[in-house]
Amino acid sequence: MTTYAELLDKLAIPLIAAPMFLVSNPKLAMAACREGILGTFPAHCTRTRDVFEEWLKEMAAGFEEDSAENYAPYGVNLVVHPTNPRFEGDLELCIKYKVPVVLTSKGAPGDTFGQIHDYGGLILHDVASRRHAEKALEAGADGLIAVCGGAGGHTGTINPFALVNEIRQITDKPIVLAGGMTTGRDILAAQVMGADLVYMGTRFIATNEATVTDEYRQMLCDTNANDVFFTAALDGAPANWLKPSLLAAGIDLDELVRTPATEVMSPDKVKGRYKNIYSAGHGVGNIHKVEPVADVCRRLKAEYKGAVGQLGGLQKLAS
Numbered sequence: 002m003t004t005y006a007e008l009l010d011k012l013a014i015p016l017i018a019a020p021m022f023l024v025s026n027p028k029l030a031m032a033a034c035r036e037g038i039l040g041t042f043p044a045h046c047t048r049t050r051d052v053f054e055e056w057l058k059e060m061a062a063g064f065e066e067d068s069a070e071n072y073a074p075y076g077v078n079l080v081v082h083p084t085n086p087r088f089e090g091d092l093e094l095c096i097k098y099k100v101p102v103v104l105t106s107k108g109a110p111g112d113t114f115g116q117i118h119d120y121g122g123l124i125l126h127d128v129a130s131r132r133h134a135e136k137a138l139e140a141g142a143d144g145l146i147a148v149c150g151g152a153g154g155h156t157g158t159i160n161p162f163a164l165v166n167e168i169r170q171i172t173d174k175p176i177v178l179a180g181g182m183t184t185g186r187d188i189l190a191a192q193v194m195g196a197d198l199v200y201m202g203t204r205f206i207a208t209n210e211a212t213v214t215d216e217y218r219q220m221l222c223d224t225n226a227n228d229v230f231f232t233a234a235l236d237g238a239p240a241n242w243l244k245p246s247l248l249a250a251g252i253d254l255d256e257l258v259r260t261p262a263t264e265v266m267s268p269d270k271v272k273g274r275y276k277n278i279y280s281a282g283h284g285v286g287n288i289h290k291v292e293p294v295a296d297v298c299r300r301l302k303a304e305y306k307g308a309v310g311q312l313g314g315l316q317k318l319a320s
């Protein structure tokens with residue numbers, strides 16, 4: 002797989018099950034791939050390089066199944082920044098196992114992108130602004146992941162219409178839209194507004210395959226957008242967190258609100274982030290039950306198909 006067109010051809014709908022720290026794993030990724038949705042996980046989800054290699058072997062074994070030619074390819078999220086001590090070794094493994102799609106975040110080093118391109122990997126790079134997009138394009142990214150306001154995990158802050166329009170001024174390359182989407186109709190809407198693919202994270206946390214506690218799954222079912230708290234004070238990067246988990250960890254939300262954007266709370270107060278301080282995007286209010294990944298994927302495909310069918314009814318508005 003070398004081109005974006007080849008990637009699209011392998012997808013049942015234009016959707017990526019986004020990589021999530023301490024949530025994604027090969028089982029979740031493989032279940033999505035089997036349904037024609039690009040499954041992913043972050044390399045840094047694994048504690049060591051050896052465990053990362055085990056995960057890559059598990060993916061390779063999954064793709065040896067008979068019907069694998071109908072599967073979507075998979076992707077790995079790699080933090081391509083010199084501050085990531087695992088970077089060199091993890092990149093080496095991506096090259097060794099020819100990971101089809103590499104979802105890069107933080108830096109955008111052209112030489113790293115060159116090494117991924119050399120084995121035929123496709124690079125989609127995380128951006129939260131036009132400036133990030135320019136840098137990633139200069140470095141040779143094949144497409145951009147536009148992380149907008151309302152996304153789970155480390156989030157962008159820009160409205161999706163605004164960010165897609167800004168990025169579209171500088172490139173025709175594929176844009177993957179991220180932030181707050183949970184339905185098949187949302188995927189079509191993203192395409193209508195100029196994106197090519199959708200990245201959904203939060204939608205895949207309340208699944209049987211996710212490596213999360215039942216408490217986290219239940220909190221996703223019980224909360225809505227008003228329960229999502231935006232702050233950079235937990236680890237220095239703007240992120241969305243579930244209020245009930247912040248409160249359960251003894252964090253004073255008033256103190257959090259007063260913490261200046263450039264300051265991080267003392268590490269002992271926030272050491273459970275991602276483990277027992279849970280993250281979710283604004284789309285959380287549309288998640289009501291815990292399901293297998295396959296059921297989520299099948300519903301998203303049916304919703305997308307239904308939404309495409311309904312578009313016909315809108316055509317008269319344009320005539």
Ligand SMILES: Cc1cc2nc3c(=O)[nH]c(=O)nc-3n(C[C@H](O)[C@H](O)[C@H](O)COP(=O)(O)O)c2cc1C
Binds near residue numbers: 204281
């Ligand atoms: C719990 C959690 C952990 C995340 N960890 C990562 C990560 O390790 N690497 C990454 O690139 N994105 C990470 N993300 C962001 C997702 O890849 C994606 O951009 C985001 O979930 C999309 O927004 P949505 O959750 O509203 O669908 C994380 C998101 C969540 C909710």
